[in-house]
Amino acid sequence: MQLRNRMVPWLWLAPAGALLIPFFLIPILITARNSVYIDDPMGFLKPGLSFASYAKVLSDSYYLAVFGNTLMAAAAVSVITLVVSYPFAWLLARSSGSSRGFLLWAVYLPIYVSVIMRVFGWMVFIADSGMLNQMLVKIGLIDHPVRMINEVSGMTIGMIHRYLPLMILPLMTSLQKVDDSILRASANLGGGQWFTWWRVVMPISLPGAVAGTQLVFAGVLSDYVIPTLMGTTKFQLLAPAIYYEATTNAAWALSGAMATIVIVVVASFLVIANLILKRVAPWASI
Amino acid sequence: MGQHLMAPRSHLSPGVPSRFFAALVVLFLLGPIAIAGIVAFSSGNRLEFPIPGFSLRWFAIALSKPQYIEGLTASVVIGLGNAILATIAGTGAALALSHYRFRGRSIIQALVMLPIAMPAIVLGLGLLFTLTIYDMQPGLLAGVLGHAVLGVPYVVAMVTAALSNYDRSVERASMNLGVGPVKTFFKITLPLIRGGVIAGGVSAFLISFDNISLSLFITRGDTLPLRLMQQLLAYADPSVAAISTLLVLASLACMVLLLPLALRRR
Numbered sequence: 001m002q003l004r005n006r007m008v009p010w011l012w013l014a015p016a017g018a019l020l021i022p023f024f025l026i027p028i029l030i031t032a033r034n035s036v037y038i039d040d041p042m043g044f045l046k047p048g049l050s051f052a053s054y055a056k057v058l059s060d061s062y063y064l065a066v067f068g069n070t071l072m073a074a075a076a077v078s079v080i081t082l083v084v085s086y087p088f089a090w091l092l093a094r095s096s097g098s099s100r101g102f103l104l105w106a107v108y109l110p111i112y113v114s115v116i117m118r119v120f121g122w123m124v125f126i127a128d129s130g131m132l133n134q135m136l137v138k139i140g141l142i143d144h145p146v147r148m149i150n151e152v153s154g155m156t157i158g159m160i161h162r163y164l165p166l167m168i169l170p171l172m173t174s175l176q177k178v179d180d181s182i183l184r185a186s187a188n189l190g191g192g193q194w195f196t197w198w199r200v201v202m203p204i205s206l207p208g209a210v211a212g213t214q215l216v217f218a219g220v221l222s223d224y225v226i227p228t229l230m231g232t233t234k235f236q237l238l239a240p241a242i243y244y245e246a247t248t249n250a251a252w253a254l255s256g257a258m259a260t261i262v263i264v265v266v267a268s269f270l271v272i273a274n275l276i277l278k279r280v281a282p283w284a285s286i
Numbered sequence: 287m288g289q290h291l292m293a294p295r296s297h298l299s300p301g302v303p304s305r306f307f308a309a310l311v312v313l314f315l316l317g318p319i320a321i322a323g324i325v326a327f328s329s330g331n332r333l334e335f336p337i338p339g340f341s342l343r344w345f346a347i348a349l350s351k352p353q354y355i356e357g358l359t360a361s362v363v364i365g366l367g368n369a370i371l372a373t374i375a376g377t378g379a380a381l382a383l384s385h386y387r388f389r390g391r392s393i394i395q396a397l398v399m400l401p402i403a404m405p406a407i408v409l410g411l412g413l414l415f416t417l418t419i420y421d422m423q424p425g426l427l428a429g430v431l432g433h434a435v436l437g438v439p440y441v442v443a444m445v446t447a448a449l450s451n452y453d454r455s456v457e458r459a460s461m462n463l464g465v466g467p468v469k470t471f472f473k474i475t476l477p478l479i480r481g482g483v484i485a486g487g488v489s490a491f492l493i494s495f496d497n498i499s500l501s502l503f504i505t506r507g508d509t510l511p512l513r514l515m516q517q518l519l520a521y522a523d524p525s526v527a528a529i530s531t532l533l534v535l536a537s538l539a540c541m542v543l544l545l546p547l548a549l550r551r552r
Contacts, residue, residue, distance in 0.1 A: 008467075009391075012382035016375040016398055016438060022420070024401055024435045027412025034415055088311045091304055106312045112537060113319050114496045116514045117530035121318025123522060124325055124335045131321075131335055161318060164311075214403075222405030224499045229518055239407040243502060246411055256415070259408040266405060 028263070034256035045252045053257035063241075063258070070238040071265075074220040077159045078213050081167040084160075085212065089171035090201075093178070107165045119158055119229045126154050155231040162226060163219050167212035174208025175201070206281045210273045218266050238262065323534070326527035333522055345532070348525040357513035358529075360426065364501075364509060365494045367430035368437055372490040375434065376441025377483055381475070383442070384449045402439040409435065410503035417504065428504040433497060437490025444489065448482025480547075488544060492537065 035053055038046040057063045092103050110118060126132050126148040133145035148154035178201050186196040224239040231237060238258065246255035321335050328334070329341035348354055379398045383391060401409070413432050414424075422428050456478070460470045476483070501509045507516070510533075514526050 006388070009382040009386035009388045012378040012386075013394065014378070015371075016379040019371060019375045019431070019434055020397065020401075020438065023413065023416070023431050024404075024409065025397075027409060027416040028404070030415045030419070031408065031412040084311060087304060087307055091308050103308065103312065106315050110315050110319060112492065113534055114511060114514075114530055115498070116511055116518065116526065117322045117534070118318055120325075120518065120522070120527050120530065121320070121322035123518070124321050124333050125318055127333065129334075161314065164315065218403065218405060222407040222499065224407055224502065225515065229515065239405075239499065242407055242411060246414060246503075252415065255411055259411050262405050262408055266403065270403065 031256050031259050032263075034252050035260045037253045037256070039251045039253040050253075053253045054261075056254065057257050057261065062236075066236045066238055066241045067261070069235050070221060073156065073159065073237060074217045076156060077163060077220045078167075078216045080156075080160055081164050081216050082209060082213060084164065085167040085171050086205075086209075089168050089175050089205075089208075092168070092172045093175035107168050110161070111165050115162060115225050118161060119226065122154070122158050122161065122230065123149060126157065150230065150232050152232065152235050155226055155235070158226045158230040159220055159223065162223070163216040166215040166219065170211040170215070171205060171208040174205045174211075178204050203281055207277060210277050214270060214273060217269060221262060221266060322527045323531050325524050326531040328524050331523070333524065344524040344528040348528040348532070351525065353513050353517075354510065354525075354529055357508055357510035360429070360505065360508045361495055361510040363426055364429040364433055364505070365491045367426075368433035368494045369487045369491040371430065371434035372437030372441050373483060373487040376438045376486055376490075377445050377479075379438070380442045380445035380449060380482075384446055385454065398442050399439045401435050406436070406497070406499035410500045413500070414503040424504050424506055426505070429501060429509065432500050432504045433494040434490070436493055436497065436500065437486075440489040440493065441483070441486030444486040445479055445482040448479040452478055484544060484547060488540070495533075 034045060036049050036051065038048045038050050038052060040046045057067075092100065092107070095103060124130060128145050128147060128149070132148070133142075136142045137145065146153075148157070182200060182204075183196060186200050191199070222239050223237070224243060227237040227240050231240075242255050242258050242262075245251045245258065249255075324337060325333060325335055326344055327340050327342065328337035328344065329339035330337060376398075379394075382388075383395050383398075409432070413428070417424065417428055452475075457470055457474050460474045461467065465473070496511060497509075498511045498515060501507075501512055505512070507513075510529075514529065517523075517526055
C-alpha cells in the first residue's frame, strides 16, 4: 500500500512525461548537442566537440549585427511598453464597473485576435499612402509620406502592439495590491505624490513590472512573424536568421549555436531580474 | 465618501489627462484590429482605408481559395488534437503537483511550466532536429505533438487554479466509501474542476491556432496562419482580412457557447 501510494503522483504525471520528455526536453538537449557538432559543407552534420559555430556566430559581423539588432529591439520595445503600461495599468487597477470592464476587454481582445490580422491592420494604416501618412501630411508634421512599412519604425510599432498587453496585465495585477489605505497612510504621514509613487507604489508594483518585462523581452527575442512581415532585411533579427540558417542553409550546428545563445540570454535575463527583485523587493515572492 | 477628504484626489478618480491617455492606448490597441475588420468588407481591389464601398465579395473569394480551406482544415485538426493531448497531460500534471508531495516535485513543476518561457523558435528548431531521429516527417502528427507541448503549461496553470479552492474531503469520502480511484476521478474530481479543464483546453486550442514559430519547422507550411503569412508576403489583398474576421467571429461564438459551461457551478 505504501509503495502504491508513492507511485500515484507519478501515474498522474505519466502523460505529461510521455509528451514533454520526447518533444520538449530531448529537442532542447539535441539543439545544445548540435551546437558543438560540425557543419559539413556537403550538408551533413558531423559529430564532434567543436566551438567553431560559436566562434563564427560571435565574431562574424553579420551574426553580431543580428544579435545586436535583436537585443536593441527587445530593449526598446520593453522600455516603451513599460513606460506606456504604467499609467494605463494604474488607471485600470483603480477603475471599477463598466469602465474597468471596457478597458480590460480592450487589453484582452488583441491577445485573442490572430497576429496576422493585427499586422494586416497596421500594414493598411501605416502604408505609404495610408491614413497615418495622410494625417501627418495634413497637419503639417511632414511634407511627404514617410516610409514605415518594411522599415525599423513600422516593425517596432507592430511589436509594441503585439506585446503591450503582456506588459499591462502583470503590471495591473501587482498595482491592484496598492490599497487605498496605504496611499492615505503615505499622504497622512506627509508623503507627496512623487514620494508616494517612488517609495510606495513603485516597489509594490516591481514584481509585475519585472514579470511583464520578461515576457516582452523574451517575446521580441524570438519573434518571427513581425520581423518577417513588417521588418526589413537591412535590420535582420534573430528568429528569421535562425530559421534561414536551419532550413535554407541547412547549417544545423550554426543554427543550434544561435538557438543555444538565445536560451542562455533568456535564462540569464530571468535569473538576473529575479536576483535584482530579491534585493530591491525582498517581500515579493516569485 | 470620507476617502476624498483624506487622500489626494488624483489617486481616486482619474483626471482629464489620464482619461485622454487611456483613450489613446485603447485606440492604439483596437485601431488596427478595427481597420482590418473594416477592410474585410471593402468593395475595392486594393488595401485602402477608408474603404471605397461595402461588399461581401472578399469573404466569398477567401472561402473559395483552396489554400485557405486546406489551411483551416490543417489548423483545426492540429488545434483539436493538441487540445486533447495538452488537456490530458496538463490535468494529470496539475493533480499530481497540487495533491501530492513527492521527491523532485519542484523540479517537475518548473519543467511543466518551462515551455511558456522557452522561445518558440528554439523549440521549433529542436523539434526539426529531433523529428528525423524519431523517423517522423513534418506534418499533422508532428504539429499536434509540438503544439501540445506549448499547451501543457496553460492547462496546468488553469487546472491548478481550479484545484486551489477544491475540497479534497469529498474525494476522500468517495474513496473511503469504496469507490475506485478512476471512478472517483470521473465522478467527483473532474466535475468539480471542469471550469479549469475547459479553460485550459480552449487556451491550448487558441494558442495552437495562432502559432507560427513552431509550425514553420514541424508542419508542411499548410496551417492557416502560415498560408495567410505567405499570402501577405506575396500579395496582400483584403481576403486575408476577410478570413481573419471570420475567425474572430468564430472564436467569439465559441466563447459565448463555452463560457457558461466553464462557469457553471457544480
